[in-house]
Amino acid sequence: MEIQLRNRIFFKISCGFLLLFYSLCTFALSPPGVSGNQATGDYTVSYNATVSYPTIFIWLQEKVGSGPWTTVSDPVPLGTVDFSNKANGVYQYRVAELADSYSYPYFPTFSWSTAVTVIVDGSSGGAGSSSSSMDYSTQSTYSYEVRKGDVNADGLQDLYVKRSSGGSSNNGVLYETLLQQQSDSTFTVMQPDAAQQMIGASWPMISVDVESADFNLDGFTDIIINGLENHIAGVAKQLIFSSGSGLLPQASVVSSLGPYMHKTMTNIAGSFSNPNYFDPYMAQVPLPVPVWVCGISYNYYFEGFSPGCWIQIQIVIVTVYDANFVTQEGISFAHGWGNLGEVTSDAEFRNNAEYVYDVVATILGINVGEDRPDFNNQGAVEEALAKIWVILSSLCGEAEVSECLSQGVQTVGEEMSRSMAGFQSCTDKLVLGQSPLPFTGSPFRTPKVTHSSSQNFAITSSQLGYSAGSSDVARRNFWLSRFNDSKDPLAPLGVNVVDNAYLLGCLANERVLFVALDYGKTISLTSIGVGIMAAHADAVQTDFEGIPGKLTATKIALYHFEVFALAGLPPHTFGGAPFSGTTTEAEKTKFIWCPSCE
Amino acid sequence: MVSKLRIIIFILSFSLSAGLIALDDEAGHLGSLGAEIAVGGKTFSVPIENLASLQPSSQASPFPPIGKSEFLAHFSAAWLSAHVDGYQPVLNHGFESHMASISVGEQVAKDHARLHPVSVDLWYKRGAYANRVVMDKKEPNTGFYIIQPIPYSSEPDHDREQWFLSETLPDESKSYPENPHWRPYICRRTNGIIIENAKVLTKCNINGKSADDIFFYTYLSSENLRVRETVLSTIAEEIRSWIIDEESNNDS
Numbered sequence: 001m002e003i004q005l006r007n008r009i010f011f012k013i014s015c016g017f018l019l020l021f022y023s024l025c026t027f028a029l030s031p032p033g034v035s036g037n038q039a040t041g042d043y044t045v046s047y048n049a050t051v052s053y054p055t056i057f058i059w060l061q062e063k064v065g066s067g068p069w070t071t072v073s074d075p076v077p078l079g080t081v082d083f084s085n086k087a088n089g090v091y092q093y094r095v096a097e098l099a100d101s102y103s104y105p106y107f108p109t110f111s112w113s114t115a116v117t118v119i120v121d122g123s124s125g126g127a128g129s130s131s132s133s134m135d136y137s138t139q140s141t142y143s144y145e146v147r148k149g150d151v152n153a154d155g156l157q158d159l160y161v162k163r164s165s166g167g168s169s170n171n172g173v174l175y176e177t178l179l180q181q182q183s184d185s186t187f188t189v190m191q192p193d194a195a196q197q198m199i200g201a202s203w204p205m206i207s208v209d210v211e212s213a214d215f216n217l218d219g220f221t222d223i224i225i226n227g228l229e230n231h232i233a234g235v236a237k238q239l240i241f242s243s244g245s246g247l248l249p250q251a252s253v254v255s256s257l258g259p260y261m262h263k264t265m266t267n268i269a270g271s272f273s274n275p276n277y278f279d280p281y282m283a284q285v286p287l288p289v290p291v292w293v294c295g296i297s298y299n300y301y302f303e304g305f306s307p308g309c310w311i312q313i314q315i316v317i318v319t320v321y322d323a324n325f326v327t328q329e330g331i332s333f334a335h336g337w338g339n340l341g342e343v344t345s346d347a348e349f350r351n352n353a354e355y356v357y358d359v360v361a362t363i364l365g366i367n368v369g370e371d372r373p374d375f376n377n378q379g380a381v382e383e384a385l386a387k388i389w390v391i392l393s394s395l396c397g398e399a400e401v402s403e404c405l406s407q408g409v410q411t412v413g414e415e416m417s418r419s420m421a422g423f424q425s426c427t428d429k430l431v432l433g434q435s436p437l438p439f440t441g442s443p444f445r446t447p448k449v450t451h452s453s454s455q456n457f458a459i460t461s462s463q464l465g466y467s468a469g470s471s472d473v474a475r476r477n478f479w480l481s482r483f484n485d486s487k488d489p490l491a492p493l494g495v496n497v498v499d500n501a502y503l504l505g506c507l508a509n510e511r512v513l514f515v516a517l518d519y520g521k522t523i524s525l526t527s528i529g530v531g532i533m534a535a536h537a538d539a540v541q542t543d544f545e546g547i548p549g550k551l552t553a554t555k556i557a558l559y560h561f562e563v564f565a566l567a568g569l570p571p572h573t574f575g576g577a578p579f580s581g582t583t584t585e586a587e588k589t590k591f592i593w594c595p596s597c598e
Numbered sequence: 599m600v601s602k603l604r605i606i607i608f609i610l611s612f613s614l615s616a617g618l619i620a621l622d623d624e625a626g627h628l629g630s631l632g633a634e635i636a637v638g639g640k641t642f643s644v645p646i647e648n649l650a651s652l653q654p655s656s657q658a659s660p661f662p663p664i665g666k667s668e669f670l671a672h673f674s675a676a677w678l679s680a681h682v683d684g685y686q687p688v689l690n691h692g693f694e695s696h697m698a699s700i701s702v703g704e705q706v707a708k709d710h711a712r713l714h715p716v717s718v719d720l721w722y723k724r725g726a727y728a729n730r731v732v733m734d735k736k737e738p739n740t741g742f743y744i745i746q747p748i749p750y751s752s753e754p755d756h757d758r759e760q761w762f763l764s765e766t767l768p769d770e771s772k773s774y775p776e777n778p779h780w781r782p783y784i785c786r787r788t789n790g791i792i793i794e795n796a797k798v799l800t801k802c803n804i805n806g807k808s809a810d811d812i813f814f815y816t817y818l819s820s821e822n823l824r825v826r827e828t829v830l831s832t833i834a835e836e837i838r839s840w841i842i843d844e845e846s847n848n849d850s
Contacts, residue, residue: 276636458715461726464748468759534758534786541716541784542803542815545667545701545709548716554668558699561670562817565697583670 029113032060032093041086041120045072047095049079054100061112063092071096090172090246091118111377117219119171119246139173139221142166144210148231149203151196156181157232158190160200161225161240161251172220174242175249185234186256206231215391216366220244224257224398236261239398241366255365257399260327264363265399267330268392271337272588273580278331281322289316332359340385341591346378349591353381360388364395379444385592386444386503393578426506443502449596451487457549459540460485467537470530472498478533486549489596490536490556498529504593508575512564515573523567531566535559552598557586634842638667638702638811642840648672668701673816673833681832684825698816698833700808707811713774717781720745721768732767740823743767745782760786763802763823781805785820806830808837 036043049058060072060081072093074081094115147160159179169175178200179187192200209226216222220242228235236258243252255261270277294309321331336356343349354375373380459467463486466478479494488494496505509525516523539559540549553576560574561581571581576593579585590597633649635642648671673696675687719725726747733744742763750759764782766775774780785802800820807813814837818826 458719459726461729461748464726464760465751468748468751469753470758530758534760537760538784538786538803542805544712544714544813545706548712548714555699558670558697562697583668 029095029097029111031113031116032095034093034116034118036083038118039120041088042084043086043118044080044082045093045116045118046080049074055097056100057098059096061094061096063094063115064089069094069096086120088120088170088246090244091120092116093118111379119168139167139214140212142173142212142221144174144223145205146208146210146225147200147203147205149200151178151180151190151192151199156183157235158200159187159225159228159238160197160203161223162201169249170246172242172244172246174221174223174240174251177240177249177251179238179240179251179254181232181235185236185258187238187254189251189254191250213394215239215395216241216364218242218244237398239364253366261363261395261399262401263325264327264330264333265392265396265401267326268333269396269401269579271330271334272577272585273582275584278321278326278334281325283320283322284317285320286315287318288313290314329359329363333363337588341588350375350378350381353385356388357384360392364391382444382592383503389578389589389592390507396579426503426510444504444592446490446493446496446504446593446595449483449487449489449492455487457486457488457540457547459537459549463537467534470526472526472529475526475529475533478537482536488540489550489594489598493593494533494536504575511575511578512569512573515569516567519569521568523569528563528567531563532560535563546598550598553586553590553594554583556594556597557583635669637669637700638706639704640702640812641842642669642837643842644669644671644840647674647677648836648840667703667706668699671698671700671837672696673698673836678829678832682825682828685829686821688819688821696816696818696833698814698837700812700814700837702812704811706813710807710813713776714779714781716784717779718774720747720762720782721770721774721780723768723770730768734767737763740820741765742783742823758787760784783823783826804830806834808834809841812837 030048032045032047034043034045045060047058047060051058060074061069062072063069072081092115095113097111099111142163143165145162145164147162148157149160150156151158158181160177161174161179162176163169163174167173176197178190178192178196180190181187190196206228208228208231211224211226212221213224214221222239222241225238225240228237236256239255239257240251241253241255243250267277290311291314292309293312294307296305296307297310298304299306333356336352336359339352340349340356343352357373357375373384375381460481463478463481466474466481469475469478476495476498479488479491479498482488482494483491493504493508496502497508498505500506500509512523512525512528536551536556536559539551539555543549543551543555546552557571557574557576560576561571564571564573572578574581574586576589577583577585633644633646635644675685675696678685678696679687715725716727720727720730723730729749731746731749733746736743740763742765745762745764745768747760747762762782762784764780766780768780768782783802783804785800787800801817802820802823803815804818804826805813805815814833816829816833818829822829
């Protein structure tokens with residue numbers, strides 16, 4: 001008995017260790033740096049190997065192509081690893097860390113930095129050439145040709161896509177692929193032999209519009225082919241994903257942006273702008289369900305009561321949706337995302353995030369992001385959610401959902417490409433690092449701002465002085481004071497926007513610039529930021545409801561809309577409501593940008 | 599756990615639903631004449647022209663923005679010109695129309711019945727407003743006293759100051775007037791730096807009330823402050839006409 005009990009306790013502790021081993025990552029790790037001639041495979045990777053408590057151990061990891069992460073042997077002196085004569089391919093490096101935990105039961109935490117990519121393509125390029133050739137803006141200039149023919153003589157037109165200019169063929173970006181049409185007008189990626197590739201290359205070229213953007217945000221641009229319906233009846237635009245591996249020039253996945261995608265994105269955008277969006281498509285339907293019932297029944301054979309179990313049909317009322325207007329992923333996303341704003345613990349947040357992640361992966365037919373995140377790691381989960389947010393708001397426009405289309409001068413593809421480029425540029429900033437700020441937390445999410453029950457959120461005289469200013473210095477002072485002195489929930493994001501720091505601060509600026517360009521407006525980020533600062537100060541002083549001066553996401557969204565309107569920009573310029581530019585969306589996304597808002 | 603169960607039920611029910619129900623083309627809350635907005639225990643039938651669509655550049659949102667207790671409505675300058683004698687449409691970017699944020703509900707009514715800390719501090723010359731400066735002559739065009747919350751600064755960067763307007767002067771030696779509450783308007787200069795060559799404007803936050811539990815605020819340019827009471831009562835009446843809940847209509 002005692003042994004059994006001990007075993008049980010040991011088992012519980014072991015499970016606890018396994019669960020908590022990969023627990024919350026609270027330390028931002030700097031990624032490694034790369035120097036030398038990356039193109040020829042002769043380079044040095046250096047990283048900060050200094051171990052100081054609570055860090056227990058730091059090491060370098062390498063990933064070749066789409067293979068697993070492996071540990072790199074690092075002889076003394078630690079922190080510098082020389083590589084030479086590396087074979088052609090795509091290599092990634094990141095720093096991993098094992099750190100002690102501050103909280104009971106003190107199991108260590110495992111975390112890692114963002115990865116840096118090295119492309120070895122055998123060119124003479126010189127130091128850093130590979131890195132620049134993999135720059136996102138460079139990848140976006142690659143051009144493609146599209147040909148059509150029937151590779152398997154099934155009567156359905158197939159597609160041959162090849163990069164016609166830009167970059168080396170083995171840099172992980174889509175180079176050459178054959179897409180086989182299915183009976184439902186969708187396509188699958190073929191693994192063609194040399195003969196089939198030659199046949200594809202000989203087909204007649206078709207005139208289509210090819211846009212590039214990094215849809216799964218893995219650092220390798222993907223492409224969208226528009227206008228296929230003019231050449232193949234009933235075929236929608238196709239989203240083709242690069243493999244990210246130098247060893248695989250073909251596409252990894254192809255997704256159709258047809259009726260399913262349009263319907264799903266309409267559902268998602270609708271659910272963001274209207275809390276009752278699904279109601280008109282919903283009905284309660286009685287459903288007969290067989291259930292086992294146990295009890296005492298009268299047995300006519302034996303003429304007496306006896307115990308037993310039997311099947312009984314019970315009517316259960318279930319909620320059903322009209323499949324003409326609602327997709328399973330559309331409604332699943334809406335409910336999953338809605339739950340993210342209602343959770344009460346980080347663990348619950350991560351559980352719901354994993355659910356949302358899987359729904360989005362189903363919508364796109366891929367895994368979003370470079371790797372499937374570790375859903376026990378809060379930082380990784382928040383990064384994945386931020387990516388999902390950007391991807392979907394861009395994809396919504398690409399799927400031509402009316403709510404997500406602006407009335408600007410850019411084409412849908414241009415809008416989406418710029419939006420994605422903005423995200424990529426901002427994630428690059430994370431890698432480069434930034435000056436320390438007075439608040440800690442995930443770089444992908446505004447930190448929660450805690451305060452005492454007696455906290456006064458009112459404007460201070462210093463803040464009034466700052467809010468009368470019109471410079472970035474005034475803006476930064478204002479938001480810093482709002483954080484330090486008033487515990488304003490929006491203050492960390494305010495500072496980050498001024499600093500163009502972290503993901504959300506950078507994205508907010510990118511978004512304003514992107515929409516201003518789209519609407520042909522000449523604006524300055526400082527001017528807009530000053531307007532926002534002043535509007536925030538006014539809103540705090542005119543706030544009557546709830547805790548005076550502690551604003552709701554709705555109120556914050558409202559004054560953003562007003563300031564943007566003053567600059568001739570639409571409501572969806574506000575990064576808290578990129579889908580629909582509504583306060584409802586702002587409330588539904590506040591767990592990312594203002595988790596402590598009222 | 600409950601939420602996951604809910605999700606599973608939804609997925610299960612969805613899989614049973616294909617083709618079961620036929621519905622009309624659009625979501626029912628948006629008709630050709632406007633939208634029904636349920637907020638704070640009341641339902642409003644908001645005409646399409648009042649649905650929030652920030653002029654001049656926004657896309658029209660097919661659904662009105664809805665918060666837990668508040669929503670946004672749009673009143674065009676043309677509409678106000680037609681309903682308010684003396685109203686001057688200020689044709690500048692973003693000022694062709696007025697956005698009104700409308701708050702509804704019992705809790706909102708309780709919140710608004712409280713003392714407004716900003717007004718009280720301004721009256722008693724304390725807190726952030728300890729150095730307030732009162733211009734003791736009424737501004738001739740508007741008939742308001744001007745209260746500067748902080749002393750004017752001549753620094754070049756200091757050009758977007760805020761001020762308050764009140765018909766009566768604050769006096770820290772007397773009790774704060776509670777019946778009605780002394781509530782000055784808060785104003786700020788928008789000096790045209792957001793849009794090049796835009797006019798220098800002053801916008802003031804004005805508050806109104808449509809019913810015991812319906813409050814709203816909007817912004818007026820300084821040119822229209824003298825007709826503020828008519829603007830407020832006109833908007834209040836319009837909002838009241840949107841209430842479609844019978845009981846609420848009777849109450850009001």
